[in-house]
Amino acid sequence: MITSPHNPKLKLIRALAGRAKERREHGAFLAEGVRLVEEALAAGWPFRFVLYGETLSERGKSLVETLKSRQVETEQVTDKLLGEVCETESSQGVLAVLELTPLPLPEPLNFVLIPDQIRDPGNLGTLIRTAAAAGVQAVFIPPETADAFSPKVVRAGMGAHFRLTVASCQWVELHELLTGFSVFLADAEGQVPCWGADFKSKTALIVGGEAEGASPPARELANVTVNIPMPGKIESLNAGVAGAVLMFEVVRQRNEAA
């Protein structure tokens, strides 16, 4: 059992809880809580190791047993030390360090999401979760957006990170990757109402942050700007909500065509 705060595993975890740079350098990220660790295991995600506390629920105990039987390195730690490195009180005594190896890009790509300048981790996590539900194949994270593998974003993603490709990208790479795509930029002042846009061919959606709207490189990448018609008296939507309405409009159009 780990009883010293100077334990190297705890040091690594403290680093991974911090800046994106640390996660990139160590090639790892954190997943906290029984449910999230179960999701990682179910998806076959590569584990580095798992720490577990002294007090576990039945479900937590059974998860640790399964991890051991699959040769995942597990180690017990005092509840106090685990509590100090966990972000939430809902860690439920289980904390995994996972390899930061992005899933491969599916082929052929025909539905991708680009969250542009999304700084709020809850919004970004919700967008990734919704993307996984809507059958988006890849979420490309441009430089101005929050790191998709920070603990808060992973938590809000509810396991979506293990199910679809989430990859950091420079804008110049996106131009190359998205050759042959229709790139739609969500914009309250957009040219086309979203139900008039044609989402049946290869579609990339760019959803911007609330505060500043779309960035110049996002505008440059986009072929069309689309708006969500709003009959009500409020003209702005939460970025997670705007993204969801557009992603499920893609699903609807493709359902209809099928």
Added chain:
Amino acid sequence: MITSPHNPKLKLIRALAGRAKERREHGAFLAEGVRLVEEALAAGWPFRFVLYGETLSERGKSLVETLKSRQVETEQVTDKLLGEVCETESSQGVLAVLELTPLPLPEPLNFVLIPDQIRDPGNLGTLIRTAAAAGVQAVFIPPETADAFSPKVVRAGMGAHFRLTVASCQWVELHELLTGFSVFLADAEGQVPCWGADFKSKTALIVGGEAEGASPPARELANVTVNIPMPGKIESLNAGVAGAVLMFEVVRQRNEAA
């Protein structure tokens, strides 16, 4: 300038920041921050009074001047005391106590939302904000859902509370109010895919909490259960997201019919 923590206005504010019961008994609720108070003013919402701190932005100063010119009672308070009663650091030195008088029910009603067992204030506020954008006329809050006028819900609503009717309701009242409505319950196991449902006639949407699904009285009120088809590998959506997809499907169908 208010300099004593025992000032009766501060006492009232502390009470209103707490439980729903206090807000009902005092017939008032709080709106924090320049933007939210501007929204209340623009919507013509009745004010009880406004406190402002010693340090204000230009926009904050101009807001306080406008409030004074409209005969709203305003009083300065030390930054320290204001900081102690404000929920967020983003109060920006302005805190309003508003009358808890619900907007009248629009006639005829044809589009309402019922958030069922939504306990997370951020989710509830986002649902109310999305409802205002989608042209929902009234949001009915059943007993099991969080109080819509708590500071966190009002903040997440971003001014929507001042634009559409948000009213607490017993289920028995809802049965009466919604005579002649098609009442749709969002449910992952629902009978009808949402794009196959007919939302053109009088529509009530019930969106349930994530944890427990729909409550028995919600199931009793509903005529039809609808699902959101999800091609992806994740089967659950955030409640705010599920509500948004459904509300904007109503907008789409009515747009098409118009």
